[in-house]
Amino acid sequence: MNSLKIVSLVFFVRSMEQIPCPCCGERLNVIGSRRRKYLTSQSLPQVVVIRRLRCCRCGRIHHELPDFLVPYKRYAGEAIEPVVANELPLSVAVDESTITRWRQWFAERAEHFAGCLESIRIRFGYGFVGGPSDLSLSVLQRIWHYVGDAPAWLARVVRTVANTNQWVHTRSAFCPSWQGYTIML
Numbered sequence: 001m002n003s004l005k006i007v008s009l010v011f012f013v014r015s016m017e018q019i020p021c022p023c024c025g026e027r028l029n030v031i032g033s034r035r036r037k038y039l040t041s042q043s044l045p046q047v048v049v050i051r052r053l054r055c056c057r058c059g060r061i062h063h064e065l066p067d068f069l070v071p072y073k074r075y076a077g078e079a080i081e082p083v084v085a086n087e088l089p090l091s092v093a094v095d096e097s098t099i100t101r102w103r104q105w106f107a108e109r110a111e112h113f114a115g116c117l118e119s120i121r122i123r124f125g126y127g128f129v130g131g132p133s134d135l136s137l138s139v140l141q142r143i144w145h146y147v148g149d150a151p152a153w154l155a156r157v158v159r160t161v162a163n164t165n166q167w168v169h170t171r172s173a174f175c176p177s178w179q180g181y182t183i184m185l
């Protein structure tokens, strides 16, 4: 559960979960905060204030993102999700080149996401829909097999992959959550 307070339309994200360091599993200390801008599916600019945390063992810096954001993406997950799932008609106010870029981004990572979800299912054995997925399914169907296809499925993928330190990125970040879940990057 997160508690949020609104000051001048800026959300402060505070995870009530105790998410450990995704790198080594140790406790994280809050060392500051910073603004994170993003755009909604209608391209409206929004700002959240996210916390910076440092691991007391490995010293790595992480950022606590609400899980409606996708790490390193300017748009919220609600904008990206219908695009990468090829939903029609699209009601997202973005240009064609952005749509193409998101689809390419997802196509490059979808097998990695499905593999992470499968490995987590084997390791922890709970929290996922059903047992092993049928490999004859499309990669998106395999992802949905684990996290369901209800809205915010992309958030569930991002949160699970990021919080187990399997997010493919060039900088260190992490995800805690919004209304219950966050992502640590």
Ligand SMILES: [Zn+2]
Residues within 6 Å of the ligand: 021, 022, 023, 024, 025, 026, 055, 056, 057, 058, 059, 060
């Ligand atoms: Zn650590």
